[in-house]
Amino acid sequence: GDSVTQMEGPVTLSEEAFLTINCTYTATGYPSLFWYVQYPGEGLQLLLKATKADDKGSNKGFEATYRKETTSFHLEKGSVQVSDSAVYFCAQNTGNQFYFGTGTSLTVIP
Amino acid sequence: DTGVSQDPRHKITKRGQNVTFRCDPISEHNRLYWYRQTLGQGPEFLTYFQNEAQLEKSRLLSDRFSAERPKGSFSTLEIQRTEQGDSAMYLCASSLGDYSNQPQHFGDGTRLSIL
Numbered sequence: 001g002d003s004v005t006q007m008e009g010p011v012t013l014s015e016e017a018f019l020t021i022n023c024t025y026t027a028t029g030y031p032s033l034f035w036y037v038q039y040p041g042e043g044l045q046l047l048l049k050a051t052k053a054d055d056k057g058s059n060k061g062f063e064a065t066y067r068k069e070t071t072s073f074h075l076e077k078g079s080v081q082v083s084d085s086a087v088y089f090c091a092q093n094t095g096n097q098f099y100f101g102t103g104t105s106l107t108v109i110p
Numbered sequence: 111d112t113g114v115s116q117d118p119r120h121k122i123t124k125r126g127q128n129v130t131f132r133c134d135p136i137s138e139h140n141r142l143y144w145y146r147q148t149l150g151q152g153p154e155f156l157t158y159f160q161n162e163a164q165l166e167k168s169r170l171l172s173d174r175f176s177a178e179r180p181k182g183s184f185s186t187l188e189i190q191r192t193e194q195g196d197s198a199m200y201l202c203a204s205s206l207g208d209y210s211n212q213p214q215h216f217g218d219g220t221r222l223s224i225l
Contacts, residue, residue, distance in 0.1 A: 032211035046213040089152050093211055096166045098143070100152030
């Protein structure tokens, strides 16, 4: 069935390091893909999305490209900041159902 | 920006009791979703409303769970005869538009603890 698999954490990086969080999906149709972020003590909020193959979503310096050939949507950021410390969830939707990954906790240390 | 509001924030109850949670979506949003999230996991889809119509339910949704959105505004999620395994965070989200790929706005959730 439809699902999302994302890189397990936790991930700890130094400030200004490069970030990659891997995400792959399994879908019967043509899903839209999302990254959500949950900052400490807050609810989930959309970080970026891509609705079709080869689309690139971007926001706050984060990027992810919808790769249909590898069924992937990896999240990247060139230079992380302490304020990026959060839990990141990859998600896909097929029809009206959404499927989330298990989340990857990121801690950025000064 | 009122955001999605959920009530209560925390609920502690004994096994076998019934509980009801409320979600107030962003006012103009026509779509409303319920999710369950356990520790270390991502949100798990439970059910979805478009206006007042419940259009989709997860196969994982036990018949002890029922959700309503009577006037297409707020929604309630009721769990009857609660079990230990129902302990989780229950999240509500809403979105606007005719397409399911619109961004969802999440509430802070209701944390349910079953004693």
